[in-house]
Structures are given as structure tokens and as C-alpha cells.
Amino acid sequence: MRRPYWIPAHASPYDFPPLEQALEHPDGLLAIGGDLTPSRIMVAYRQGIFPWYSEDQPILWWSPSQRLVLFPECLKISRSLAKTLRQNKFTVTMDQNFAQIIQECAGPRRHQPGTWITEDIKIAYSQLHHYYFAHSVETWYQGQLVGGLYGVSLGKVFFGESMFSKMSDASKVALVYLVQQLQRWGYELIDCQVHTQHLQKLGAIEISRRHYRTLLDRLSDQTGKTGIWQLESQEIDL
Numbered sequence: 001m002r003r004p005y006w007i008p009a010h011a012s013p014y015d016f017p018p019l020e021q022a023l024e025h026p027d028g029l030l031a032i033g034g035d036l037t038p039s040r041i042m043v044a045y046r047q048g049i050f051p052w053y054s055e056d057q058p059i060l061w062w063s064p065s066q067r068l069v070l071f072p073e074c075l076k077i078s079r080s081l082a083k084t085l086r087q088n089k090f091t092v093t094m095d096q097n098f099a100q101i102i103q104e105c106a107g108p109r110r111h112q113p114g115t116w117i118t119e120d121i122k123i124a125y126s127q128l129h130h131y132y133f134a135h136s137v138e139t140w141y142q143g144q145l146v147g148g149l150y151g152v153s154l155g156k157v158f159f160g161e162s163m164f165s166k167m168s169d170a171s172k173v174a175l176v177y178l179v180q181q182l183q184r185w186g187y188e189l190i191d192c193q194v195h196t197q198h199l200q201k202l203g204a205i206e207i208s209r210r211h212y213r214t215l216l217d218r219l220s221d222q223t224g225k226t227g228i229w230q231l232e233s234q235e236i237d238l
Contacts (some may be wrong), residue, residue, distance in 0.1 A: 005108045007034035013043045019063045028064030032216050035059070036124035038131055044127075045154050048213050050193060055118050067212040068188060068192040068204050070160075072183045076203040077176060082238050084169040085176065090147075091140040092177040094229040098129045101136040105162035117162060125161070128152060135229045137174040139165075142233060143223045147171040149178065155220035158182055159191040175202065184232060189215055 005017040011034060022030040030086060034040055036059065044050060044061060053060040077085070084090075102125060106117035114166035128134035133154070139147035148168025149163035158178070179190065191212075192204045207215075 004029050004060075005031040007031050009033070010033075012038060013040035016044065016047060016049060016061065017022040019048055019213065022065070022209075023061045024065070027066075028062045029060060030063050031061040032058050034061070036120055038124070038127050038133065038213045041124060041128065041152075042133060042154065045152055045159055046216070047091070048209065048216050050159070051121070052116055052193075053118075054116055062193075063207050063209060064194060067209060068195045068199060068206050069212065069215075070179070070190040070192055070199065070202065070204040072179045072187060072190065073202040075170060075176065075179045076201065077238060078201070081169055081172055081176070085173060085236050085238060089141060090170065090173050092174060092231060092234065093138045093140065094178075094181070094231055095129075095135055096138050097145060098134065098136040098150060099126065100145055101138060101150050101164075102126065102162075104145070104148070104164045104166075105150065107164065108198065125150065125152075132227055134161075136237070138179045139167075139174045141167060142172070148174045153224050155224050156185075156187045156222045157191060157216060157219045157224075158187055159187045160193070172202070180236060181229075181231055181233075186222075188219055 004023060007015050017033055022028050049061050049063045051059055052062050102122050106115045125134045134150060134152050136150040137148050138145055146167040147165040149171060151158055151160040163171040192199045195206060
């Protein structure tokens with residue numbers, strides 16, 4: 001039986017096998033081990049690979065056969081979400097509180113024991129934020145942080161990592177603002193990694209690993225938005 005590739009300690013950040021070597025069961029498991037240095041994580045994203053593991057596991061690297069993606073122009077805003085957006089009860093910001101966003105995303109959830117956002121993941125992505133690769137979107141209600149998301153930017157691709165919500169629609173509002181801002185900056189792809197009904201209802205679709213890699217090869221070498229991110233407008237097109 002084929003086993004996933006083992007990345008030795010202190011190996012080069014480029015030490016990943018071809019995506020075609022990813023396992024069928026569990027789908028997409030490609031490699032085990034290595035580290036979470038900024039260089040390795042960014043090399044992984046450039047190749048279509050991401051880390052995902054629980055606290056009692058070694059680092060696991062994945063490239064699933066089907067990739068959930070959202071093309072910004074295909075975002076679906078339901079009637080109820082549009083009503084929430086028209087009420088303007090939330091304020092949305094970018095890169096204002098990355099530390100709290102990732103901490104909230106790591107919190108406990110219903111029907112989900114434990115978390116994959118380990119302390120090492122928090123440290124690693126906070127380093128990426130320091131280097132302007134990782135970004136957060138915050139949703140505020142009466143001065144309190146009630147929802148948001150974080151992810152990684154490379155070229156004209158945004159790789160969504162996690163989102164949380166303490167009020168109805170708070171994380172969806174963050175996503176809508178992010179998507180429309182990314183469109184203004186010329187981004188063409190949002191990677192959602194693995195299938196969820198929540199994201200599918202918002203317009204995300206599954207594409208093959210090969211199709212995803214073709215898009216990634218074209219878009220990741222383009223020049224994306226650099227530095228600290230800021231919303232250019234609080235207006236939303238509905």
C-alpha cells in the first residue's frame with residue numbers, strides 16, 4: 001500500500017513530492033512532517049498544498065483530488081444576507097486584529113471536537129501576517145468583534161483558511177466584503193480547500209486538482225495587493 005511522503009526534519013522548504021502522489025484514501029494526503037516556516041508554507045501554497053492536522057498528529061500536507069474554489073464573480077448573496085447587508089449594522093475592516101481573528105477561529109465549535117488551528121498554526125500564520133502574506137477581515141457590531149476570517153494571499157489568489165461568527169451572518173458579511181474588495185484588486189480565485197455546504201451555498205464549486213493547478217500556475221505569479229490591507233469602500237454591490 002502506498003504511503004505518503006515523509007519530509008525529513010530540516011529539509012529544504014521545496015521538499016514536496018508531485019501532487020499526483022497524493023493518496024486516494026484519505027483523499028489528498030500528500031506528505032507528513034517538515035515544519036511550518038513561512039517559506040515552506042508559501043512554497044506549499046504555490047504548488048497547491050496546504051497543512052491540516054490536529055494537535056495529536058504530525059504536520060499533514062494535503063492536495064485533495066477535488067478542490068473547492070470560489071470565483072469572485074460567482075458569489076451568491078441570498079435574500080436574507082442581502083437584507084442584513086442593507087441594514088448596515090456591521091462595520092467591516094481588514095488587518096485590524098489578526099491575532100484575535102485566528103484565536104476566535106481556533107475556538108470550540110458545535111459538533112466538532114478539538115481544533116486544527118493548533119498553537120503552532122497560530123504562530124506560523126501570525127508570522128505570515130507579519131510578512132504581509134496572511135490577512136484578516138473583521139466584522140464589528142457596536143465596537144465588538146463578532147465575526148471574521150483569515151487567509152493567505154499569493155499573486156491574484158486568496159487562500160481562505162477559517163472563519164467564525166458570534167452573530168448571525170457576521171462571517172458571511174466579512175466574506176462578501178472580502179470578495180468584492182478582491183475583485184477591485186483584480187483577484188480571480190479564492191481557494192476554499194475542501195467542500196462545505198456553507199460555502200457551496202455562497203457560490204463555491206469543486207474543480208479537479210489538475211484544473212486548480214492550472215489556474216494556480218497562471219494567477220500566483222501575478223502581482224497581488226501588497227502591504228497592510230484596507231477596505232477601499234464600505235459600499236456593497238447587491
